[in-house]
Amino acid sequence: MAMAASKGRMLRLVVILKIVIMGTIVCSINGLKNKKKQHIVGDSIWSIPPTNHFYTNWSSSYSFHTGDTLYFDFDSGLYNVIQVRRGEFDSCSGDQPLDAFMEGPTTVALLRKGVYYFVCNVSNYCELGVKVSVVVVDEILSNSVDYSIIPPSPSPLVAAQTPSPRGI
Numbered sequence: 001m002a003m004a005a006s007k008g009r010m011l012r013l014v015v016i017l018k019i020v021i022m023g024t025i026v027c028s029i030n031g032l033k034n035k036k037k038q039h040i041v042g043d044s045i046w047s048i049p050p051t052n053h054f055y056t057n058w059s060s061s062y063s064f065h066t067g068d069t070l071y072f073d074f075d076s077g078l079y080n081v082i083q084v085r086r087g088e089f090d091s092c093s094g095d096q097p098l099d100a101f102m103e104g105p106t107t108v109a110l111l112r113k114g115v116y117y118f119v120c121n122v123s124n125y126c127e128l129g130v131k132v133s134v135v136v137v138d139e140i141l142s143n144s145v146d147y148s149i150i151p152p153s154p155s156p157l158v159a160a161q162t163p164s165p166r167g168i
Helices: 001-032 054-060 086-091 156-161
Strands: 039-041 069-072 082-085 099-101 106-109 116-121 130-139
Touching: 001 106, 054 130, 069 116, 082 106, 099 106, 130 156
Parallel strands: 039 069
Antiparallel strands: 069 106, 082 099, 082 116, 116 130
């Protein structure tokens, strides 16, 4: 009888422990989803880069998520940031901007998933490589496993305490 009561307490302890662990995992995942990041474009100032593909290489080395921001550090009058469509990005034209930021430095919020295109339309700076595109995805964990659908595996302790079908 004492052995059965001890097994019952141990089983309850294991169940409580699993609930605590799963709660911790869910809280951790939710905490990660809410972390938004500010990206300093080019990890430096927005200016004529050493190579034409400098900003392309920079953006391809980061992950951008909805709610993140891009920080363009530039001097007003010397540079600007023009948000454009793909065609204007490719041709280095800012004639039909979606948005224009003439005062620097400036921060741009990435509110939706998709591709964002930015150029500088001062002089020939865009042709010299002062342009960047970023691909924004929905959430921080968009490519990760959804832990909420994976049931916890049975504890070896619980499996050992489960009576055999024959009652042995």
